[in-house]
Amino acid sequence: MKRRTAEPFKIKSVETLAMLSYEERKQSLQQAGYNTFLIDSKDVYIDLLTDSGTTAMSDAQWGALMTGDEAYAGSKSWKKLEKAVRDVYGYQFVLPTHQGRGAENILSQLKIQKGDYVPGNMYFTTTRAHQEMNGATFVDIIIDEAHDPTIEHPFKGNVDLAKLQRLIDKVGAEKIPYVCLAVTVNLAGGQPVSMENMKEVYELCQKHDIDVMLDATRCVENAFFIKEREAGQANRSIAAILKEMMSYSDGCTMSGKKDCLVNIGGFLAMNDEDLYIRSRELVVVYEGMPSYGGMAGRDMEAMAIGIREAVDDHYIAHRIGQVRHLGQQLIDAGIPVVKPIGGHAVFLDARAFLPHLSQEEFPAQALAAALYLDSGVRSMERGIVSAGRDITTGNHNKPNLELVRLTIPRRVYTNNHMDVVVDSIVDLYEKRDAICGLKMDYEPPTLRFFNARFSPLSANGELISEENRLL
Template sequence: MERRSAEPFKIKTVEALAMLSRQEREEALKKAGYNTFLIDSSDVYIDLLTDSGTSAMSDRQWGALMMGDEAYAGSKSWKRLEKAVRDVYGYKHVLPTHQGRGAENILSQLKIKHGDYVPGNMYFTTTRAHQELNGASFVDIIIDEAHDPTLEHPFKGNIDLKKLENLIYEVGAEKIPYICVAVTVNMAGGQPVSMKNLREVYHFCKSLGIDVMFDATRCVENAYFIKEREKGYENKSVSNILKEMFSYSDGCTMSGKKDCLVNIGGFLAMNDDELYARSRELVVVYEGMPSYGGMAGRDMEAMAQGIYESVDDHYIAHRIGQVRYLGQQLIDQGVPIVRPIGGHAVYLDAKEFLPHLQLEEFPAQALAAALYLDSGVRAMERGIVSAGRDQKTGQHNKPKLELVRLTIPRRVYTNNHMDVAADSVLSLFQKRHAINGLKMVYEPPALRFFNARFSPVKSKLINEET
């Protein structure tokens, strides 16, 4: 018999959750324009919107807050954060930012010229937005298997080297300032990149003078999958695997709000001295002094501690295990999800879940709204709404994956909460043909998924049961 395991922590503080009636949830959903991003937190029962900034901090992190040095320049807390990044990730230079997109902004401004191309293993919303705002075109060079949600492939995040070669042949290496490698790939379902692929991509790019920059937001989860799935790494620690991963890059952007186990903050890291000097100049313009970069000293202390905690093998095994616990329940009941189950979330395949809806009826957005209406569980859309519009044609970008992301915050919920979420998804799956589509009634010009508003194409989001 397989022995069950428990969380590698105990709970010291609790927070009461909202328990709204269905009528109250319906009113909250209408007020939010059927956009789960616009629902008030006080109206949410179980919040699976994102794992960004929603982690529970440890006792040592809370203690570290009291050590915060709030000096405007040369903060001791900054020195501790800098040391943690160098110890765990191995980069030479580190610059703090208020969060990950601050690092994306600086990197994009410094590296990109108008007319450049930035290849990557599937887009991410804010990353691509910064690249495009600075005049580049994003090119997806992820392996084809990543676009098939039913396929069991151990490393769906891998770069297709042939696609990269074809792009370089077409536009020239001088038009590619860097390749952006996400570890793991959020939009593909939290899928990892293999060490072999990272190594091959790095050596190929260096032979052509192209930098490799990681989107390292969920890098610890990627390291854990390498330990599980790649031959030769099964007996290595997550910490050692992580160090090797980063050796196949020239730098990274990091949102500390995920794997670093804090509620705010990020950094830009690199090995190049010249790029570092230029980055320091822009940090002052957009973020703050290079010794705080938009973060308070106490936040830098908490992040430094969180970085060390994140590579604990017991912690990351539980973190991945809880995501699988939710996902396996849905698989067992025939619910279509992205497979294999990813590192930070379970992704519902909204196309298969709601096959009666056209893509222009925003099935993932409708399903996320229906989930909140059914149970008060908040999830988020990752499909045509998130993909935005083509800059040249003005038409909707139509990604092959139309997903609803059930994102698990770190160290926040128990498996009982996962059971509640699973029950709600299963209930909706049983009456899936009663769920109606949505129409967009307000569309922001950029990153529309945050603030867009919708209304049902019919009188009700979910048809009344007869």
């Protein structure tokens, strides 16, 4: 018999959760314009909107907050963070930022010239926005399997080397400032990149004098999948695998709000001293002094500890295990999800869930809204709304994947919470034909998924027909 395991931690503090009635949730959803980003936290029961900054910190991290050195320059807390990044990730130069997109902004400004091309293994919203605002064109070079949610491929985040080579041949290596390699790939379903593929990408880029910059936000989760799935890796520690991963790159942007186990902060790291010097000047302009970069000393103390806690093998095994606990139950119930289950979230396949809705009726947005209405569980759309519009034609970008992301915060919920989520989704699936599409009433010019507002397309204005909803 396979023995069950428990969380590798015990709970010291609790927070009471909101348990609103159906009518109260309906009112909250209407006020939010059917956009889960605009729902007040006080009205949410189980919050799976994001794993960014929603981590529960450890007792060691909370204790470290009291020792934070808030000096404007030369903070002792900064020295601890710098050492942790060098020890765990292996990069020589580090610059703190207020969060990951601060690092993306600086990297994009310094590396990109108008007319450049930035290839990547599927886009991420803010990353691509920074690249495009600085004049680059994003080119997707992920393997084709990543765009099919039903394919069971162990490393769906891998770069298609032939696609990368074709782009180099077409535009010239001088027009490619760097390859943006995400580990793991968020919008593909939290899918990992193999060690072999990372090494091959790095060697190809070195041959053409092109940098490889990692989006390292969930790199520890990627290391876990390498340990589990890649030949020759099973007996290595997560820490050793991670450090080798990072060696096949020239630098990274990091949102510390994920795998660094803190609520705010990030950094830009690299091995090129010239790029570091230029980046240091922009940090002063956009973030703060190079010794705090928009972070308080106490936050740097907590991040320095979180970086080391995240590579604990027991922690990361539980982290991935909880995501699988949710995902496997949905698979067993016949719910269409992205396979295999990824590292930080379970992704519902909204196209298969709501086949009666066209992509222009925003099925993922509608499904996320319906889930909140049904149970108070907040999730997020990752489909046509998140993809935005083509900067040249103005038409909707239409991704192959139309997903609802159920993102699990680290060390926050128990598996009982995941069971509640399963029950709600299964009930929704049984009455899926009663869920209508949405129209967009307000569209922001950029990153529209954050602030767009919608309304139901039904004649009576109901998202779920009244005769079919659970009372």
